[in-house]
Amino acid sequence: MEEKQKIEIFNWERLLMGEELPYTFLLEVLFRSVTMFMVLLFVLRLSGKRGIKQLSIFELAIIISLGSAAGDPMFYHEVGLLPAIAVFLVVITLYKAITYISGRVEKVEEFIEGKPLKLLEDGVIVYENFKNESLAYDELFSELRLKNVDQLGQVKKAFLETSGELSVFFYPNEEVKWGLPIQPDVFNQTEKVILKAGVYACCHCGLVKTITSSELICPTCSKKSWIEAWKNQRVV
Numbered sequence: 412m413e414e415k416q417k418i419e420i421f422n423w424e425r426l427l428m429g430e431e432l433p434y435t436f437l438l439e440v441l442f443r444s445v446t447m448f449m450v451l452l453f454v455l456r457l458s459g460k461r462g463i464k465q466l467s468i469f470e471l472a473i474i475i476s477l478g479s480a481a482g483d484p485m486f487y488h489e490v491g492l493l494p495a496i497a498v499f500l501v502v503i504t505l506y507k508a509i510t511y512i513s514g515r516v517e518k519v520e521e522f523i524e525g526k527p528l529k530l531l532e533d534g535v536i537v538y539e540n541f542k543n544e545s546l547a548y549d550e551l552f553s554e555l556r557l558k559n560v561d562q563l564g565q566v567k568k569a570f571l572e573t574s575g576e577l578s579v580f581f582y583p584n585e586e587v588k589w590g591l592p593i594q595p596d597v598f599n600q601t602e603k604v605i606l607k608a609g610v611y612a613c614c615h616c617g618l619v620k621t622i623t624s625s626e627l628i629c630p631t632c633s634k635k636s637w638i639e640a641w642k643n644q645r646v647v
C-alpha cells in the first residue's frame with residue numbers, strides 16, 4: 412500500500428506561499444497573471460461570441476480569472492494563499508486600469524466590449540452584418556419570437572448588443588410591412604417552385620419581393636429559397 416503523504420498541518424510558510432517557494436515567486440505571479448488575463452481576453456474576443464447573458468467578454472474574463480485563482484488554494488496543499496491573493500490584486504488592478512482607459516479611448520472600448528451591431532432594418536436582415544457574426548438564424552429567430560415577433564415585417568430595427576442580447580424596435584401596427592414568417596412550423600415550408608404570383612420573402616435575408624415568374628435568385632444574398640410573406644400585426 413502506498414504510504415500516506417506526510418505534511419505538517421498549518422505550516423505557515425507552506426500555507427502562505429505554497430511548497431518550497433521563495434517570496435520572490437510573487438513577482439512571477441504578477442507577470443503570469445497579467446499575461447494569462449490578456450491571453451484570456453484576447454481568445455474570448457477572437458471566439459467571435461459576445462457575452463453570456465448580462466456579462467460582457469471583459470467581465471467574463473475577470474470571473475474566469477478570479478474563479479480559478481480562488482479555487483486552487485482552497486484545497487491544494489501545495490498552493491499558497493499569497494500567490495492567489497496576488498492574482499486577485501493584479502486582476503482587479505487590470506480591471507480598473509482597462510475600464511479607465513476604455514472610458515477615454517474609443518478604440519480600446521470597442522475591442523474590449525465590442526459594439527452594438529444592427530441585424531435588422533425595415534423588416535429585413537442586414538445581411539452584411541449578419542454573416543460576419545457567429546450567430547445562427549435559429550438563435551436570431553428564437554430571440555425575436557420570444558419578443559412576440561412572428562414575421563420580420565413587424566420589426567423596424569434590431570441590434571445585437573455587446574452583452575449578446577437582442578434589442579428590438581417595432582413598427583406601429585399601421586406601418587407593419589410584408590415580411591418573412593419565422594414560426595418554426597411555417598418557416599420550414601419553403602416553396603421549391605413558385606406556382607402562383609404573390610409576395611414572397613427570402614428565407615435567408617428576409618428580402619420581400621413580388622414574384623410573378625421564376626425570378627428565383629435573391630439579389631441580396633444570392634440564395635433561392637422563398638416563402639410566402641406575411642403582413643399580420645404583432646399581437647402582444
Ligand SMILES: [Zn+2]
Nearest residue numbers: 613616629632
Ligand atoms: Zn436573400
